[in-house]
Amino acid sequence: YWSQGNIYGAKLKENMLELASEPKTLGELPAKGLKEGPFLFERKGVYYLTYPHVANKTERLEYATSTSPLGPFTVKGVIMDESPTGCWTNHHSLVQVKNQWYLFYHHNDLSPKFDKSRSVRIDSLSFAADGSINKVTPTLRGVGLxxxxxxxxxxxxxxxxxxxxxxxxxxxxxxxxxxxxxxxxxxxxxxxxxxxxxxxxxxxxxxxxxxxxxxxxxxxxxxxxxxxxxxxxxxxxxxxxxxxxxxxxxxxxxxxxxxxxxxxxxxxxxxxxxx
Missing domain, CATH: 2.60.120.260 (Galactose-binding domain-like)
Known part of the structure; x- marks a missing residue:
């Protein structure tokens, strides 16, 4: 999965180095506004395609779902809203550890006047009973004891x-x-x-x-x-x-x-x- 204006996906060969299929444009996503940095994961038979999207002025994290890794996808909603401080980008990944899901993302905490220098953040993430992702409110605290x-x-x-x-x-x-x-x-x-x-x-x-x-x-x-x-x-x-x-x-x-x-x-x- 990668982005060049649109978001694309393709199946890999067993060697994980060559494409086994032609690249496919995942065209069910929003047509307006930059989309980049896709990250896909599977949970309970559902494929979640997550991506930063500039719906307004800066990036927010959104997601779409499908029963197939290459779609068609249905846009579901927002994982994290735009940064209130105006940080333009927000790239991310999601991982499950010991039954808890975590959202890794970045911000400009250490360079508030230059958002091209980024520092990593992490917060907990959860799902509703219907499989939708509960919106994450960013914290400075992060996770752990x-x-x-x-x-x-x-x-x-x-x-x-x-x-x-x-x-x-x-x-x-x-x-x-x-x-x-x-x-x-x-x-x-x-x-x-x-x-x-x-x-x-x-x-x-x-x-x-x-x-x-x-x-x-x-x-x-x-x-x-x-x-x-x-x-x-x-x-x-x-x-x-x-x-x-x-x-x-x-x-x-x-x-x-x-x-x-x-x-x-x-x-x-x-x-x-x-x-």
Whole structure:
């Protein structure tokens, strides 16, 4: 499967090096707008042809299905919408590992002003009962569990409040040094899913934070009104400091974390870690 204006497919010989059939134009796909980067997979006897398509101004991920690997295909819908930040391309693949499907795709996180430099993302993908693909909402969090005893990068969040919280590069001259979370006012919050605490409750929480005038941030479990784990006072001064505070009792295991500002003063957080 490949693209040159349209998307084409052909059967391969046993040696996987030569074509066993003439290339076929998969003409049942949208006629208007660039289509490229096809990726095909089979699930429960259905062939899913997935592809980036410029339906408007930038690429979104769409798919069509067939009972034959070379069609005819029926366009079914959108896997992932256009990027809200305007990244023009989005190339992808899908894979199933241990009964879970994953969508690999790319974005311009590390080069926001130049979307030809791309970095890889991954998110979970699921199917409805009728076999249709549930639309994927991109996250910075991605997939997998994070060890609570390692640095938890809150800026790779699962969800973020509409106001009061944002992220930024730690060093705009060296974007590979990573990001930070910035709380700009009270009640701004970040949600980080999938933190594994193991069987023993941690005793302390370390927060690497900074605030010019001093600020407070609280950490809760599971949701915004869930158990309060720790309340952290970030001293004034504006320089990065590692603040260690005691942790309240809670049942260990796997949890979602909520970090929320409880003061109006601006606060920055690089990472947190349970010990």
């Amino acid at each position: 994070t060890d609570a005893h390692q640095k938890i990068q809150l800026d790779r969040y699962s969800r973020i409040s509409d106001a009061g919280a944002t992220i930024a590069f730690l060093d705009t001259a060296n974007k590979f040094s990573g990001w930070k979370t910035i709380f700009t006012k009270s009640n701004g919050w970040i949600q980080y899913n999938g933190v594994a605490f193991g069987k023993q409750k941690p005793k302390t929480l370390t927060v690497r934070g900074a605030s010019v005038v001093g600020a407070t941030v609280e950490i809760r479990l599971n949701n915004g009104t869930g158990p309060l784990v720790a309340k952290v006072a970030i001293p004034k001064g504006g320089t990065w400091q590692d603040i260690r505070v005691p942790v309240a009792a809670f049942e260990p295991g796997k949890h979602t974390l909520i970090a929320k500002a409880t003061s109006e003063a601006m606060a920055e957080v690089d990472w947190i870690r349970f010990d």
